[in-house]
Amino acid sequence: MKTRTLLWFVAPSVALMLVFIALPLASVFWQSFFVTRTLFQEVTVESCQPGFLTQTCTTELRSQPILRDGKPVTERVFVGWENYRLVMRPDALVAAFSPGGGGWADVRQIDFWRALRFTLTFTLVTLPLVIGLGLVIALALNTAIASLRGPIIFVSLLPFIITPVVGALSIRWLFIGDGILTAALRWLTGENVIMFAQGWTIEVLLLTYRVWHVAPFAFIVFYAALQTVNQDTLESAVVDGASRFERLRYVILPHLAPFMVFVALIHLMDAYRVFDEIVGFSAQAHHISLQWLTYSLLMPDGSGSRAIGRASASSMLTMIGIVALLIPLLVRTWRDHHQKG
């Protein structure tokens, strides 16, 4: 294909990426250096509230925004790296590891580091489980009789089809309070099982839920890839006396390797942005993720304002984290590509 033709083909997609990805990203980056403040004035105001059958009026000094044409007057201030500093709290980090500091226990009190700890655990623990479980289902299905394959594929894909928040909510209701499954666990173990009272059980639930939800994706990719394994190679392996395990180890897995990298790439990107589970399981008291941190900064606080600057900083940091995680895989893919080419 001529370069010129190629450029024309990719032009629409490049244009859309510029408008919908690059520009917003640049804007978020820009906003992470600013803070918008409202100008307040001290005024003495009499305000009346209903008491019980009587009214209580109080005159007090209140800070009220200065309104001009019915709108609050605001000022936008360049603050440099201040938003990043407030999110990452390097000072507290240094203090935690200085003599007399509380070490890791202190670090976990800073939302960003607490969120990073959970996000990394979540991403890195679910990754092998998703790939492993997907592989097992795919291999099992590949040896199942043909007439059963359709129904099994359908059932295995179900978790992936369910909207994550809906899935998380329904699982939550199975486990919270006297939920069906908690009651069943109590009956089975004879212990008073309470899933939402401590951090680690919630973390187990969150991780298990994600594996259950995403494994079908890995499974369907691997299953498709299994259909393209070179049958001649497999047969000659059988002739050479290779055991079932050896065939898997030396023929099938090498063939699946690029697909595993693909699944790993997609899963890392998705898992690092974990959010639905935190909301669905109301886990925020115990665990928060980086994406949840950005969300909570963006939500209006009790005075109706949003911490846009800090939210922008936090989302830039999330993006940097994803890129850092993906680099090893991307380098590998790039190398493979060039070796073949």
Add this chain to the structure above:
Amino acid sequence: MRQGFNRETMGMFKTLMLATALTVAVASGAQAACAFRNETPIRMLAASFPAWKAATDAMAECGNFQAELDLQFRDKQPAAMAAQPARYHIAGLAVNSLVPLLDQGTVRPLDDLVAKYGKDLLPNQLIRIDGKVMAIAILVNAQHLMYREDIYKQLGLSEPKTYDELLTQLETIKKSGLVQYPLGGTYRAGWDLATEFVNLYFGYGGAFIGAGNVPTVNNTSGQRTLEMMKKLTAYMDPEYLASDAPYVAKQFQQGKIAVSNLWATRAGAMDDPKESTVVGKVVMAAAPAAVPGGKPATTIWWDGFAIAKNIPDAEADTAFRVALEGIDGEMVRANNDLAVWLSKDYKPGRAARGAAESAQGGATPYPATTAMGLMQTALAQNLPGFFTGAQTAEQTLARIEAAYTTAARERGLLR
């Protein structure tokens, strides 16, 4: 809600029996509930609890009315009201959710509308800020004590006056094994937990904000509040950090808990035979005091509505009339026990005792200011760590002050 409809029709029939023009009224059927026929589409956003359901159902009788009831209304409201035109004509409010709207100038003064249509409003329904009526209160709300009278009688306990007294009673109830958990608490991480802290902290005589908007929560009152809350959690469902008001109310209705400090707007549901297994057994009382002889450790709230500024005057006029229809005497009589209504047709009943005694005992009105809004958020975000054991009381209070300071600087309150 079918049951609401039935009550309403019952109430309506009673009214009709008294009416002199009986035949005329019967002929006009269900439409009789609204005094006029509304042709302009009117939208409203409010919190989701039975009292708002009843009021908005009554507003809907005027036609062309759509209400969105959502417990997360606080998150949606400021931006929705600031839109041009506003997404909702009527903003259902609690005392503190009026502040963001006032700060952004998105609600209109109601003095002329009150003069035109508000002859039935009580003077204490008019929320005046700087002399202008900015909102209409429809009910008074407070978290107050609810307890199972049958269990208290059986164990020979009397109504607790202080939290320390309550603690010893909870131990007795726990030992008796009569209920799954002695105490229910709306300790859900976030807004609910913050409000529980606010209630107790005022009980210990604390103040949140000092002169110049500096935080003043890191003190002994704060520590005593946290200690007491931690002690109370020992008697709660261990999943308390996920328990909000509807959840606790349900536990009460199902007979799983014996005592709770629950919102007055949930009191009526305890006696609803369709949902509750404890009809007639739950007694409402003033919130216990934090210190002996102190005022009830709770805050008095009001719920009400304001009208958007960013809508045409004619629509605001209609919206105000529709809203008034929602809180008319007919609705109040039909739903008397759902809330402590601010209405001359309201008859304080069994369900109102808790809120009334808390207020008369001198409970603090919730201090709705911009700074307090930031404080409530700082509390909501930093209290859970204390209960999960991640931080000590001192660390928690320091974190709350730090979070408040950061937010107040960004907001422009602290220079």
